[in-house]
Amino acid sequence: MKRHIPEDRISAWVDRQLDPEAMAQVDAHLRSCAECRSLAEEMSAITEAYRSAEPLDLPPHLWARIASGMNEPPTHGRWSRWLQPLLARPSWVSVPAPALVLMVFIVGTVLFVEFRSASRFEQRALSQIEAAHQAMASLDAEKHNPFHLPAPDDAKVNPFARSSVDPLVNPFSAAQQIRQQERQP
Amino acid sequence: MDEDRTVGRLVREAQGGDRAAIQWIYEEFAPRIHNFLYRMLGSREEAEDVTQQTFLIVIRRLGSLRDAGQLESWIYRIARNEVYQKFRRKKIVREESEHPGSAESPALTEERLHANPERLLLTRELREVLQTTLLGLPLKLREAFVLGVVEEMGYRDVSRITGRSVLSVKTDIYRARMSLKKELRKYLRPVGKAGTGQ
Numbered sequence: 001m002k003r004h005i006p007e008d009r010i011s012a013w014v015d016r017q018l019d020p021e022a023m024a025q026v027d028a029h030l031r032s033c034a035e036c037r038s039l040a041e042e043m044s045a046i047t048e049a050y051r052s053a054e055p056l057d058l059p060p061h062l063w064a065r066i067a068s069g070m071n072e073p074p075t076h077g078r079w080s081r082w083l084q085p086l087l088a089r090p091s092w093v094s095v096p097a098p099a100l101v102l103m104v105f106i107v108g109t110v111l112f113v114e115f116r117s118a119s120r121f122e123q124r125a126l127s128q129i130e131a132a133h134q135a136m137a138s139l140d141a142e143k144h145n146p147f148h149l150p151a152p153d154d155a156k157v158n159p160f161a162r163s164s165v166d167p168l169v170n171p172f173s174a175a176q177q178i179r180q181q182e183r184q185p
Numbered sequence: 186m187d188e189d190r191t192v193g194r195l196v197r198e199a200q201g202g203d204r205a206a207i208q209w210i211y212e213e214f215a216p217r218i219h220n221f222l223y224r225m226l227g228s229r230e231e232a233e234d235v236t237q238q239t240f241l242i243v244i245r246r247l248g249s250l251r252d253a254g255q256l257e258s259w260i261y262r263i264a265r266n267e268v269y270q271k272f273r274r275k276k277i278v279r280e281e282s283e284h285p286g287s288a289e290s291p292a293l294t295e296e297r298l299h300a301n302p303e304r305l306l307l308t309r310e311l312r313e314v315l316q317t318t319l320l321g322l323p324l325k326l327r328e329a330f331v332l333g334v335v336e337e338m339g340y341r342d343v344s345r346i347t348g349r350s351v352l353s354v355k356t357d358i359y360r361a362r363m364s365l366k367k368e369l370r371k372y373l374r375p376v377g378k379a380g381t382g383q
């Protein structure tokens with residue numbers, strides 16, 4: 001008694017997916033074996049039922065919706081979707097996708113490091129300014145006159161500070177005093 | 186050959202942003218993609234939404250398609266990916282479900298079907314019965330059956346789209362067939378014996 005054809009082989013036969021030699025073998029077996037033929041007919045019937053079911057009509061307005069969506073940026077929040085337009089490239093760019101990903105990664109890393117060092121530099125500069133500011137604020141501003149003008153203690157040598165000046169060193173008041181002394185007997 | 190050249194030229198034009206070429210791609214593939222999606226998802230609204238989503242992605246990513254000869258399976262892969270994403274979002278992926286289809290099958294009772302057994306094959310109810318039974322299959326078997334049997338693609342093309350081996354595609358289609366056969370026999374048996382009044 002001949003062996004039956006395996007069922008998955010009959011299924012592939014129904015789909016005409018066996019090589020020509022195997023197709024012929026199954027053909028020959030089915031002619032002589034009612035059992036396998038019955039299974040093949042059932043499988044074919046189901047296939048035909050699905051194939052003959054009316055296809056669904058494509059809604060006519062769908063293209064208009066797609067065409068209007070073509071100009072809008074993708075609305076998906078997921079990063080993979082966001083990356084898609086970046087990974088899609090015009091045909092003239094012959095960079096393979098992995099190389100592109102690597103490039104994006106390297107540039108990203110460089111920018112990240114750059115940004116971090118830049119911000120660290122900025123922070124250090126700010127803290128130094130802050131320290132200088134505090135130092136200056138804590139100092140006696142009078143004594144640390146950056147313009148090196150005479151401090152109040154040196155008022156005696158200030159020719160314009162009339163009140164506190166020793167009259168003797170004031171040329172104007174000195175002349176007046178001399179005149180007063182001459183008038184007195 | 187000549188047709189391949191034309192497709193290649195149209196794809197290049199579409200990649201360059203040519204509207205007419207993009208529309209040609211849509212008109213050429215959208216009807217089949219739409220049907221594929223309907224059979225996978227089981228709802229007209231979802232099939233329409235996912236067809237739209239699929240072609241927006243196709244248009245956006247067209248620049249990454251290198252071989253115009255792969256255009257069809259490339260579009261199918263995108264559509265299939267959207268189906269999986271949709272199921273993942275719904276958290277109802279049942280690749281190897283313990284109760285295949287029990288949660289997805291709309292209420293389709295035997296009583297209702299047996300009420301008019303003779304009409305079944307003649308009316309649009311047939312499509313409903315077939316669709317309901319199809320939706321009862323695990324996603325993996327369903328897609329293999331829809332692509333390989335309903336859409337009449339070669340197993341090699343199905344393998345390319347699903348990312349599974351040709352052998353696995355062959356087994357999946359066989360298992361899908363046997364499962365559908367069992368389910369449909371239960372429902373449709375009276376049709377074959379309509380005269381006996383079973």
Ligand SMILES: [Zn+2]
Binds near residue numbers: 003005029035037
């Ligand atoms: Zn046999």
